[in-house]
Amino acid sequence: MHYGFLEVKARSFLGPHNLAALWLIGYEEKPENSGEITVFEIFGNDLQLNADGINMATIGQGIKKIHDPNLQDEFNRTTIFTDDGKWHIYAIDWRADGIRFYIDGQLTASSTQSPHYPMQLMLNFYELSTPLTTSKAQQPSCLEVDYIRCWER
Numbered sequence: 001m002h003y004g005f006l007e008v009k010a011r012s013f014l015g016p017h018n019l020a021a022l023w024l025i026g027y028e029e030k031p032e033n034s035g036e037i038t039v040f041e042i043f044g045n046d047l048q049l050n051a052d053g054i055n056m057a058t059i060g061q062g063i064k065k066i067h068d069p070n071l072q073d074e075f076n077r078t079t080i081f082t083d084d085g086k087w088h089i090y091a092i093d094w095r096a097d098g099i100r101f102y103i104d105g106q107l108t109a110s111s112t113q114s115p116h117y118p119m120q121l122m123l124n125f126y127e128l129s130t131p132l133t134t135s136k137a138q139q140p141s142c143l144e145v146d147y148i149r150c151w152e153r
Helices: none
Strands: 004-013 018-026 036-043 055-064 074-081 088-095 098-103 106-111 119-127 142-152
Touching: 004 018, 004 036, 004 119, 036 088, 036 098, 055 088, 055 098, 055 106, 074 098, 074 106, 119 142
Parallel strands: none
Antiparallel strands: 004 088, 004 142, 018 036, 018 119, 036 055, 055 074, 088 098, 098 106
16 A cells, blocks of 8 residues: 555453554565554553443554654544544545544544555454453453455545
């Protein structure tokens, strides 16, 4: 993919030792073509109940330079109301002059940075080797994806 609109409809059931994410990264045909666009990143240890007993999730979105000298790390974290098993739509609008990030149709972040090379999609569900907390998940952990859609410009 090289510029375009990407969206994913996904839901997750995460334990404190899990990470679910969708990101794009350069093919690294040149070492500097290695920047990352994070469509969403959720750590299981970031899930919590607010004072009213409502489930909250912190979603990471943004740009990571990796080895691209033309980019700077620019990462945003948005907290949303959620219930285990609720579907959410995470999206980016990637253009030559910047990237806009969305959760459930709402603009959550934007950047004037933009990698100027093709990128590949990486869908991940990690079982981290060291638990981030000592609590145990109450159910099996998983990431479910209903769809991923891409429209190139």
